[in-house]
Structures are given as structure tokens and as C-alpha cells.
Amino acid sequence: MTDIVAQLIDALGDAVSTDAAQLDAARADKSGHRSGSAPLAVVNARSIEDIQATMRIATATHTPVVTRGAGTGLAGGAIAASGEIVLSTLAMDRVLEINESDLLAVVEPGILNGRFNEILGEQGLWFAPDPASKAISTVGGNIATNAGGLLCAKYGVTRDAVLGLKVVLPDGRLLTLGHRSVKGVTGLDLTALMVGSEGLLGVIVEATVRIRREVPGTLATIASFYPGVRDAAAASAAITAAGLQPAVMELIDPSVLRAIDAFAGSSLAGRGNAHLAVQFDGPGAAEDAHRALEIITELGGDADLTTDRDEAEKLLAIRRAAHPSLAALGTTLIEDVSVPRTALPDMFDAIAAIEQKFGITIPTLAHAGDGNLHPNFIFDGPIVPDQVWAAADELFLAALKLGGTLTGEHGIGILKKRWLGDELGEDQLELQRQIKQVFDPLGILNPGKVF
Amino acid sequence: MTDIVAQLIDALGDAVSTDAAQLDAARADKSGHRSGSAPLAVVNARSIEDIQATMRIATATHTPVVTRGAGTGLAGGAIAASGEIVLSTLAMDRVLEINESDLLAVVEPGILNGRFNEILGEQGLWFAPDPASKAISTVGGNIATNAGGLLCAKYGVTRDAVLGLKVVLPDGRLLTLGHRSVKGVTGLDLTALMVGSEGLLGVIVEATVRIRREVPGTLATIASFYPGVRDAAAASAAITAAGLQPAVMELIDPSVLRAIDAFAGSSLAGRGNAHLAVQFDGPGAAEDAHRALEIITELGGDADLTTDRDEAEKLLAIRRAAHPSLAALGTTLIEDVSVPRTALPDMFDAIAAIEQKFGITIPTLAHAGDGNLHPNFIFDGPIVPDQVWAAADELFLAALKLGGTLTGEHGIGILKKRWLGDELGEDQLELQRQIKQVFDPLGILNPGKVF
Structure with missing residues (x-):
């Protein structure tokens, strides 16, 4: 050693x-x-x-x-x-190139997503992958986990934004994958395979990513309150059923709302038990938001609409306060199941049933626009209690039964290894292990993770 | 046997x-x-x-x-x-599900892209992957080649539209890859790896794909003519540099334009030597098209703008006539290099130099919005002459030197095998061969293709 x-x-x-x-x-x-x-x-x-x-x-x-x-x-x-x-890779944090005409940038892996977006913003550009952790997480980490975030239904997942990668293999060889062009189909798509591979296949040392021009037009944001979480889920479903495409649609359940009030000294729960934030961008934003507001009001929601950017930031700050508010209550295990959007109400029912069966509260947030839920388990001390794992087990199986997945954006890591086979099946799991072995025959990259 | x-x-x-x-x-x-x-x-x-x-x-x-x-x-x-x-798989052509609320559809691989879009269109929906062959090519084939098309710069490549696949392995086992949710990061992304794998890894027997709602608003289309191909390329570059995002931007060079005139009895070449079609969709389409028209006119283009859908179809029909017009001249070898958008003028220069060196004409079309060029070699009889391969060789190397790729959307197949190593490098090529072997240890799937 x-x-x-x-x-x-x-x-x-x-x-x-x-x-x-x-x-x-x-x-x-x-x-x-x-x-x-x-x-x-x-x-x-x-x-x-x-x-x-x-x-x-x-x-x-x-x-x-x-x-x-x-x-x-x-x-x-x-x-x-x-x-x-x-x-x-945290010290490798340079932006090597910003090419506005080709709408691409080349970055080192250690740059923080938020910092990268600040630099792009100076030129009226942005990088769409938008995990809630963007202020503190790196672009390399976002790529290694195929991070999601708030904007995926409209602007895609991280994989869609990666054109090419430089990757170091376990034996030190440097590979250049992908291309700088929008299109490219030469050979197998190893760039896409690397995205979300959680450090198992190689070390991402440089990324060529798609960037976008700032979306022109108004930003129209709605904050709405409902009697219960199912009402909020119904409003979100009605908005998408009406053919509207919000950039952001975030749902907060009653226990998260109370935690935010306790943490931030706010009195949100006075207006309703569940919260739905909806944001539209682009040339049709104001019109779309007015239609969404009508839908929300018809369904009994109590809502504010603003087209002021600062005011919008305040409304979305409610959502951003959720994680610290829950963390203040104890150790949090944040789950990350994803289901088809229309299965959201069923998934909330499944969570309620699990809460009742185990006699616990599972405060839940959801990226309602894309069907990704974050049920949180809160407990004392560093060890996840067996009862929490038992409840989580039922949660995962419920999501799979609804056509969903164990993890929408956080990855498997060590926390979800035991459920991997439930989702992939043994045949696929074996193929995945063999692919891992092709890249890493000695098994020295992140051993014990994922598989 | x-x-x-x-x-x-x-x-x-x-x-x-x-x-x-x-x-x-x-x-x-x-x-x-x-x-x-x-x-x-x-x-x-x-x-x-x-x-x-x-x-x-x-x-x-x-x-x-x-x-x-x-x-x-x-x-x-x-x-x-x-x-x-x-x-x-041509007889497996059913649409198994269209889910408007979750914006996904499940299809068998043999359905024609155009037919699928007709069915979706009845419900105000569409499938974005849009290869020029859409009327006659299958969705399964589009996925197996990660087909591109006219709309990729704005609406992504086929890979971005595939959520999940059912795949039969060489030994007959059935795998279910991916998910029905927008997000999902469980294990390695074998769905993305299958897209564009050209029949080497497994047989795609069912696909769960993202669909979209019809884009609301006007469709605004410009047909414009220029003295030369570089002028058309400059107009296209100026449109994107102005921050505009056309859905379609198609460039036709002088020899293709003449071939269309000869084939269709039109007199397009009377208005100019090169042609650029630009189409905007969405709520800001008309305004964007007027800005594009100003740019084109300033640069000396002779242009028509229409917001009538039938009229737009007539303008785009010029582009659609290109392939049959060239095919009428002889056997065509359609190349498919892709470069970063800003490298388009340099690539046209490289093509002109190759034309001069080899004493041949290389009629060229380009998806100018995404930098994908289709240089065509035309000759008599079924055998590609050595001189054409020699010219193609220089073309591929020029594209690679400009940060591009051998093939933007057609794939490697047998035609580009000999250049695969030039783009991927030996280390990556060896990894790709090993991945192929994981899926197909006997090497019975499409042997002799790609590798």
C-alpha cells in the first residue's frame, strides 16, 4: 500500500x-x-x-x-x-472552448455545472442539463450519472447534450469518442454508453457538449396550491393533457411543504397542502401560462402567475428549499423512482400505502413533467434502518410494476445494487457485466459499485 | 445448407x-x-x-x-x-400503442416511418426522426442506423427519440432494454448502444419511442437562390449566427440543381446556381422567417417566403427531387460526411479541390443546419470505379480533418469499412469489436459489415 x-x-x-x-x-x-x-x-x-x-x-x-x-x-x-x-477531477475545471456558431463547448470534467452556465450566460448561451445540484455538482459527474433535473421533459437528459468524450481507460490509454458534428454514426455509440456509466468503464477527462442559445421571449411562472397531493398531480396531468409543454413542472407533497415552512419560517401550508410550480419559456410562454392557470383554477388550485424573472426565482425558491429543509430533520435517503407521467397518481397511491404499512412518513417531491419522483426517508444516525430498506424495496417494485425505473437520475451506486437484477433481468445484467469487463478487465474501476 | x-x-x-x-x-x-x-x-x-x-x-x-x-x-x-x-422484419408493422399523455408509442420494427407518422398525424402527433427516405424506410431500420434527416439540428437524432427496445440475441433470448419513463439511468445504457448498431448486436423486435405533439403555429418556408454554393453556405451560416433555429435548412449545389431541372423539366437554374431552403416552425416562425429573409436578401440571395403549407410543400419538393434526379444520371454512390456547421464552406472547398484533382463532378446536397453533406459520385454500371473510391477517400479524410465524421446518418455497412479505423483509431476499434463479441460470440449477426 x-x-x-x-x-x-x-x-x-x-x-x-x-x-x-x-x-x-x-x-x-x-x-x-x-x-x-x-x-x-x-x-x-x-x-x-x-x-x-x-x-x-x-x-x-x-x-x-x-x-x-x-x-x-x-x-x-x-x-x-x-x-x-x-x-x-475537481481541479480540471477549465472551459476549453465555447463555439457559439456550432453551439458546442469543450470542457474539462471538474467544472461545476452552475459555473459553466455562468460563463455561457455572459454570451447569451446555456447548457441544458439542470440537476437540482447544479450549483455544486460537476459537468463530469453529471455525465457519469446521466444527470436529469428539472428541464428534461422539454430539453432532454444529459446524454442528449453530449457529442463527444475523451476517456482514459484503466491501463492509461486515451480514447477519443464521438465527434463535433450534430450527426455521426460511425461504429457503435460508445459516447452514449459512457454517459451514465458511473465510473465503471473509464475516466471522462474531457467533454464536447451541445449548448443552446438563451430562449427568447417571456418566462411565465405559476405557483399553485391544492388540498392534497393527488389534486396537484391531477392538475399537472391536465396541463400536459391539454398539449402544453412546460419547461419546469415541480410538485411538492404536504410533508415536504411543512418541512419547508419549518426550515424557512414561511407559511406556505396555510395556502394548501400540496404545491405545484409550473414554468413556461419561449415565444408562446405567456399564452401557455394563462391556459395552464385556467386549468389549475378549474381544478380548485389557488395560484399566482408572474412573468417577472425575479418574482419567478422567488416562486421556484420554494422548490429549491426542499432538500435542505428535509436534511434539517435528520439523515435523508433520497429515492429516485421514475414512472411514465400518467402513472404519477398511481405512484402516489403506492407511496401512501407504503407509508401506512410501515407507519412512516415519506416526504415526496416530483419532477411532475417527466414522472420522476423523489420519495425521502428520514431517520437518525448514519445507518439506513432495515425498516427503511424494506419500505424502499416496496417502493422500487411499485415503480417497476408501473413501467418505470429504480432510478431516474441519481444512478445505482451502492445504494440500489440489490434491485438492479429486478429491473434488468439476469440476461441483461450478465451482458452489462461482460461489457464492463471489456473496458476494465482487471476490475479496478469503481469496484463494488452498480454490479 | x-x-x-x-x-x-x-x-x-x-x-x-x-x-x-x-x-x-x-x-x-x-x-x-x-x-x-x-x-x-x-x-x-x-x-x-x-x-x-x-x-x-x-x-x-x-x-x-x-x-x-x-x-x-x-x-x-x-x-x-x-x-x-x-x-x-417488414411484415411486423403494427403500432402496438399510442399514448398521447405520456407522449410515447410502441411499434414493431417493420412499420414504415411515413406510415407511422400518418397514423400519429390522425391524433395530432408525430415522430421526429425524419430521414429523407421516410416514406419507404422502416422505423426499425431508422433505429438500427440511427437515421438522421432534415430536422436533427432542432429535433435531435433517432437515438434521442428511443426510450426502450426489445432485442433478440443471437441465441434467441429476448431482452427488454430501457423504460417507458422520460428518465432512467439503471445500469449501462444498452438502449443507446443498440441505436445505430447496424444489425451487429441483436435483432430489434419492438421499440418504445418518444412522440411529439404537432408544433402549433405557422410554418414559414423560404426558397432562395444564389450565384454559387459558397454564397448559399454563407447565407446558411449567417442565419444560424443570427441566433435563428430553422427546423429545416437544405442546401443544393449547382450540379444537383441542373440534374433536377433535367429530371423534372423545371428551370430552377435560371434563378441561380445554388439553392437554400429554410423552414421555421413554432409560435415565432413567421417573425424568424422574416429575419432570415432580410439576411438572405442582404447577402444577395433571390428568395420567396411563404406561410402557406401547400406552397411550402412545393418549395421543399425541389429538395425531395434531388435523389431521383441524380439516380437518373447513372449509378450513384451517395456519401454522407458530417462536419461542424461552421466548417461547411471549408468542406465545399475540399470537395471542389477533389473535383479538380480527379476531373469529376461531385454533385452535393447538404443538411446545412447540422453540417451533414451528401456528395454524390455518379458512374456507369454496378461497380464503383477505383477512381471514385480514391476521390471518396480524400473526401472522408477532409471531413475528419475538419472535426467531422465519415458518416452522419447512413452508417458504415460495407461501403465505409476501410475508413473506420481512420476515424475511431485502433484502440477504440478493438473495444468495439470486443463489445460485438459480448453480444454475438459466434459472430453470426451481419458478419463482414462495419468491422
Whole structure:
């Protein structure tokens, strides 16, 4: 072990840290999960060459490597333990190119999504992948987990925004995948395969991504309140059934709303038990929002509409306060099931039944526009209680039964490994394991994660 | 051989054809290429079970299988030869579900893209992948080649529209990949890997695809004429540089324009040497088109603008007439390079230099909005002359040098195999071969194609 660290220091100098605080930080992410022991060392890579050098040493010594961005993952995918090298891309945070005419940018993996968007914003451009963590999560991490967010129904998932990648293989070889053109079908689509691969296949060291021009026109935002969560879900369903395409449609259930009130000192629950925020952009935004407002009002919702951007920010701030508000109540296990949009009310029923069966409350948020729900389990201490896992198990199976998936945007990591076979089936799981082996024959990349 | 056919007939009855005309048809596609000999048999599959039965026999007897939709491919990817079973999905042409609320549909692979869109259109819906062959090509074939088309810059490539697939492996096992939800990140993205895999990994037997609501608002279409192809390319660049996002932007060079005149009896070349069609949709269409018209006029273009749908169809019919017009001149080899949009003028220069060097004319069309060019080589007889391959070689290398790709939307098939390594590099090529082997250890799926 000391020999491995010595080799790393010899090759990489002060990019290698064995500082106790850094090693300790790499044992956890934002999932509430924490590994049982500290990793060997953290390599704070400054360049592709640093990453290649690290991987060559890892391969030569058969040492596991956990690639890590900002550590904001919610599935334990970037958690490292004893005997592992942590390969941090956080210091590789440059924007290498912004090409407005081709609407593409080339970035290093460690740049924060929010920072990247600030830089693009100066030129009237933006990057559509929009996870709720965007202020603190890296573009490389967003790609490694195929991060979702608030805008996916209208603007696609992260995979749709990735044109090409540079990837370092376990033995240190550098691959260039994809292209700079909008189209390209040469060979198998390894770029798409890398997106969402959670550090299992290679290290993403550079990304060529699609960017967009700022959407012209008004931004029209509705905040609406309802007697119950089913009413809010019904309003959301009615809005899409009317042929409207909001950019954002976020649902908050009663217990999350109360948690926000307790955390932020607000009195939202005085206006209703459930909340739905709906935002339209583009040239038809104001007109669409007025139609949505009529639908909401007819269905008994109590709603405000604004076309002022600052006012809109205030309305969406309610949604943004949800995670910190829940975290203040205890350790949170944030689940991430996704179902077809029309199955949302059924999924809420399933959650209510699970709450009743287990005698617990499961505060739930939903990206209602795309059917992605975040049911939260809250408990004391660092260990997920067995009862929570039992309830989560029923939750996952309910989502699969509704044509959905275990995880819409957080990934499998270590938290959902045991349900992977339920969704994929044994045949597919075996194929996936074999593909992993093609890229990583020694099994040194993020071992114990996903599979 | 006869034994294999007997086994197929025994298992599949009259789904198996050894009719000389059917066997002969399977030797060619729309690439102008033709195999040297007839295949063993054509299985006209009626169901997933038929496909599984075929694959089980193929595996047991180590017989190669070429999956084929409508045979409209332009790279020879579905051409079959002696000793091979042709597995036709053309009879599996049902739409199994249209779910307007979840904006998804489930289809069998053999349905024609155009027919699917007719059915969707009755409900005010549509399927965005829009290859020029849509009237005659299947959705399964579109997925197997990740087909592009006219609308990709605005509405994405086929991959972006595929949520889930059912796939039969070479040994007959049925896999269910992906999901019905907008989001889903469980395990490696094998759905995306299947899209564009040209029949190498499995047989696509069912697809769950994203559909869209018809775009509301006006359709505003411009047909414009220019002194030369560089002027048309400059107009197209200026339109996107102004921040406008046309749904369609199609460029026609002088020799294609003359071929259309000769074929259709029109006199387009009287108005200019090069043609650019630009179409805007959505609520801001008319306003955007007026801005585009100003740009075109300033740059010396001679243009008509219409917001009448029938009139627009007539304007776009010019573009649609291009392929038959060229085909009337001789055997056409349609190339398919793609470059970043801003590299279009450089690519036209490269084509002009190649024309001069080889003393040939290379009539060229371009999806100018996304940088995808179709240079056409025209010659007599069925064999591509060496000189044409030599010119194509220079064309491909020029596209790669400009950050582009060998093929934007047609695929590698047999026609571009020899350049695959130039684009992918040896390391990536080897990984791709190994992934192929994971899916198809006996190498019976579409052997000799792509790799």
C-alpha cells in the first residue's frame, strides 16, 4: 500500500494527497452513506496526463480507483474505502472552448455545472442539463450519472447534450469518442454508453457538449396550491393533457411543504397542502401560462402567475428549499423512482400505502413533467434502518410494476445494487457485466459499485 | 445448407421463402451495391417468436443472419450473400400503442416511418426522426442506423427519440432494454448502444419511442437562390449566427440543381446556381422567417417566403427531387460526411479541390443546419470505379480533418469499412469489436459489415 502511494507521489508529486481530512471527505457523498474506512490517497488531477499516470500505476499494481467530481452523488457511486485510490477531477475545471456558431463547448470534467452556465450566460448561451445540484455538482459527474433535473421533459437528459468524450481507460490509454458534428454514426455509440456509466468503464477527462442559445421571449411562472397531493398531480396531468409543454413542472407533497415552512419560517401550508410550480419559456410562454392557470383554477388550485424573472426565482425558491429543509430533520435517503407521467397518481397511491404499512412518513417531491419522483426517508444516525430498506424495496417494485425505473437520475451506486437484477433481468445484467469487463478487465474501476 | 432451410421451414412454415426474386432482392439495397450471390432463404418474420426461432436455428447451425427492414440503406448494411439467412422484419408493422399523455408509442420494427407518422398525424402527433427516405424506410431500420434527416439540428437524432427496445440475441433470448419513463439511468445504457448498431448486436423486435405533439403555429418556408454554393453556405451560416433555429435548412449545389431541372423539366437554374431552403416552425416562425429573409436578401440571395403549407410543400419538393434526379444520371454512390456547421464552406472547398484533382463532378446536397453533406459520385454500371473510391477517400479524410465524421446518418455497412479505423483509431476499434463479441460470440449477426 505504502509502495503504491510512493509510486503515485513519484509520478505526480504534490497532486497526491494523503491529508486525513481529504481522505475522510472521500468516504462520503450526499447520499448519507459513508464507507467504513479511509482510501489510500487522493490524486487531485491537473491534466489528462495526471489521470493517465494514475491509471497506469493502478493497473500495474491492481489497485482500485474511484473517480470523483464534487462528491454530490446521491447513490454512493463515488464513495471510496480502504485500499482504493480516489481520482479527483475537481481541479480540471477549465472551459476549453465555447463555439457559439456550432453551439458546442469543450470542457474539462471538474467544472461545476452552475459555473459553466455562468460563463455561457455572459454570451447569451446555456447548457441544458439542470440537476437540482447544479450549483455544486460537476459537468463530469453529471455525465457519469446521466444527470436529469428539472428541464428534461422539454430539453432532454444529459446524454442528449453530449457529442463527444475523451476517456482514459484503466491501463492509461486515451480514447477519443464521438465527434463535433450534430450527426455521426460511425461504429457503435460508445459516447452514449459512457454517459451514465458511473465510473465503471473509464475516466471522462474531457467533454464536447451541445449548448443552446438563451430562449427568447417571456418566462411565465405559476405557483399553485391544492388540498392534497393527488389534486396537484391531477392538475399537472391536465396541463400536459391539454398539449402544453412546460419547461419546469415541480410538485411538492404536504410533508415536504411543512418541512419547508419549518426550515424557512414561511407559511406556505396555510395556502394548501400540496404545491405545484409550473414554468413556461419561449415565444408562446405567456399564452401557455394563462391556459395552464385556467386549468389549475378549474381544478380548485389557488395560484399566482408572474412573468417577472425575479418574482419567478422567488416562486421556484420554494422548490429549491426542499432538500435542505428535509436534511434539517435528520439523515435523508433520497429515492429516485421514475414512472411514465400518467402513472404519477398511481405512484402516489403506492407511496401512501407504503407509508401506512410501515407507519412512516415519506416526504415526496416530483419532477411532475417527466414522472420522476423523489420519495425521502428520514431517520437518525448514519445507518439506513432495515425498516427503511424494506419500505424502499416496496417502493422500487411499485415503480417497476408501473413501467418505470429504480432510478431516474441519481444512478445505482451502492445504494440500489440489490434491485438492479429486478429491473434488468439476469440476461441483461450478465451482458452489462461482460461489457464492463471489456473496458476494465482487471476490475479496478469503481469496484463494488452498480454490479 | 439445405438442412438449414429445412429446419427453418420446419419451425416457421410459410414465413420462410426461397423464392428467387426475394432472394435476389436481398442482395442489394439503395447504396448501388450488390452482393455476389443469393442468400439461403428469407424469413418473413410475423412475430417475436418467429425471430427467436430463426436465431435459435442460426446459432445451432452457426449460420450468419442479416436483419433487413425495407432495404433502403445507403451503406450496404443489409445486403445478404450466399450461406446467409435474411431475417426480414417488414411484415411486423403494427403500432402496438399510442399514448398521447405520456407522449410515447410502441411499434414493431417493420412499420414504415411515413406510415407511422400518418397514423400519429390522425391524433395530432408525430415522430421526429425524419430521414429523407421516410416514406419507404422502416422505423426499425431508422433505429438500427440511427437515421438522421432534415430536422436533427432542432429535433435531435433517432437515438434521442428511443426510450426502450426489445432485442433478440443471437441465441434467441429476448431482452427488454430501457423504460417507458422520460428518465432512467439503471445500469449501462444498452438502449443507446443498440441505436445505430447496424444489425451487429441483436435483432430489434419492438421499440418504445418518444412522440411529439404537432408544433402549433405557422410554418414559414423560404426558397432562395444564389450565384454559387459558397454564397448559399454563407447565407446558411449567417442565419444560424443570427441566433435563428430553422427546423429545416437544405442546401443544393449547382450540379444537383441542373440534374433536377433535367429530371423534372423545371428551370430552377435560371434563378441561380445554388439553392437554400429554410423552414421555421413554432409560435415565432413567421417573425424568424422574416429575419432570415432580410439576411438572405442582404447577402444577395433571390428568395420567396411563404406561410402557406401547400406552397411550402412545393418549395421543399425541389429538395425531395434531388435523389431521383441524380439516380437518373447513372449509378450513384451517395456519401454522407458530417462536419461542424461552421466548417461547411471549408468542406465545399475540399470537395471542389477533389473535383479538380480527379476531373469529376461531385454533385452535393447538404443538411446545412447540422453540417451533414451528401456528395454524390455518379458512374456507369454496378461497380464503383477505383477512381471514385480514391476521390471518396480524400473526401472522408477532409471531413475528419475538419472535426467531422465519415458518416452522419447512413452508417458504415460495407461501403465505409476501410475508413473506420481512420476515424475511431485502433484502440477504440478493438473495444468495439470486443463489445460485438459480448453480444454475438459466434459472430453470426451481419458478419463482414462495419468491422
